Amino acid sequence: MTNQPPFLALGGPPATPGVVHLVGAGPGDVGQLTLRAAQVLSTCDVVAYDRLAPAEALALVPDHADLIDVGRRYGDPGVGRDEVDTLLRERAAAGHAVVRLKGGDPFVFGRGGEEAAACAAEGIPVEVVPGVTSAVAVPGAAGIPVTHRGVATGFAVVTVHEDPTKHAAQIDHQALAAFPGTLVFLMGLRRVAPVCEQLIAHGRDPGTPAAVVSAGTTPRQRTVRATLATLADAVAAADLQPPAIIVVGDVAALPDLVGREVRPLHGLRVGLPRTRRRGSDLAAHLRSVGADVVEVPLAREEPGDVAAIGRAAADLLAGRVDEVVVLDAAGLEVVLAAAVDLGGDARALAGVRLTVVGRRTAAQVRRDLHLAADVTVGSAGELADLPDAAPDRRVLVLGPDADLRTRDLLPDATAVTTSRLRPQPVPDVHVDVWLVPASRLVPLLAEAYSDPRVPLVSMGPVTSAALRDAGLEVAAEAAAATPVAVEDALTSLLRRDGGSGWTASPAED
Secondary structure (H helix, E strand, O other), X not given: OOOOOHHHHHHOOOOOOOOEXXXXXEOOOHHHOOHHHHHHHOOOOEEEEOOOOOHHHHHHOOOOOEEEEOOOOOOXXXXXXXXXXXXXXXXXXOOOOEEEEEOEOOOOOOOHHHHHHHHHHOOOOEEEEOOOOHHHHHHHHOOOOOOEOOOEOOEEEEEOOOOXXXXXXXXXXXXXXXXXXXXXXXXXXXXXXXXXXXHHHOOOOOOOEEEXXXXXXXXOOEEEEEEOOOHHHHHHHHOOOOOEEEEEOHHHHOOXXXXXXXXXXXXXXXXXXXXXXXXXXXXXXXXXXXXXXXEEEOEEEEEOOHHHHHHHHHHHHOOOOOEEEEOOHHHHHHHHHHHHHOOOOHHHHOOOEEEEEOHHHHHHHHHHHOOOOOXXXXXXXHHHHOOOOOOOOXXXXXXXXXXXXXXXXXXXXXXXXXXXXXXXXXXXXOOOEEEEOOHHHHHHHHHHOOOOOOOEEEOOHHHHHHHHHOOOOOOEEOOOOOHHHHHHHHHHHHHHHOOOOOOOOOOOO
């Protein structure tokens, strides 16, 4: 019953077996991944990814695919160039659809040309999927246009890391100092002082506006503006972290009209437990207002009572159900899929009252299954107050742990557990706040929750009660289970706490 996301239809054909797809992941914000990149990531067999590729992009990768970290960190040799080339060639030659995922654009200081040449030399086909380059996107996210009418009519992009095997430097500092437009230096945070000194030594005005943008386009973005003469000291005082780029030119003095770094939750690192590989609309909303959301897979969903699901589908098709209560959109989805297997379809719900618990769940049912709820209630506790809930009414309740959640409220209903959780090892993550979306995740989170200084925010009274029963303190509770209400709760918590130490938390490599 799950439909392919409609945007993937615009991304062209699936990834091709036997082909290496060199994919640019963009500057860091997963929202700037191209449609083509999303399509090949969602249909490939192997992904070899770099450190600067957004982790959220890997959620698109199919369950069967191999994820291979081939990234390098400063001072760490990492996986060698020859090893990466061999990996790409061997997996493609074995008939796999291979994605080489690189930050930015693969052909802008990403050594994509070398990897393409290595594949071509062995007869391995290559597709290049261009990415949004950080040379333009990162200054733009900081409100710095690399060109601007009357200020800069051109720009030059330079890397401060040249090939150490070359006999002579290719960077012409004299020409760069005389260049009348904007200069953009990539991968240059640790060489801010030498870059500025060279430009000044070759004739650039020390008072030229300049800026460094760290972690551009991400929730950790920070910008320091100064002049060529003062930039190095300003960056050192701000303790910026890589990746970062340097911008030199009059455009760096233009006022910031974007305001990305003053969004209400900018830099707040939110831990969001989840059970599915795909990202959530809640995470997307929080990212849009500046939060750095870390979706932590505490468990994965597995089929629940398969026999009961089949009986529920048969009862629906036979007209033996008057009302379906949906606790989780996926629960209704699996029962309708079982109905299809029995020769039916969604018309089995004709004449059946559809009651959905939770506004977000109702929105998911409408979006994913194209069904409108007849009744929507805010929580399971409201079910007992609904009219027509008489004992002779044939009610079917669908969702995870359906029997536990409705046993007292609807004792005569048929409850079908449509999914169960299988716990997974919890990664060691560092966050400023945990957001707990559902009570059934509380036992899993309680095992992983180790720092009492990190506040817990609940998405409803049932979840709050479960947290307190587990001996955990609830710092804030969202007024409703909606993204906007969660944003308000987090904003209030920040305001109450003063936001001390909660700005641009560094991400782990």
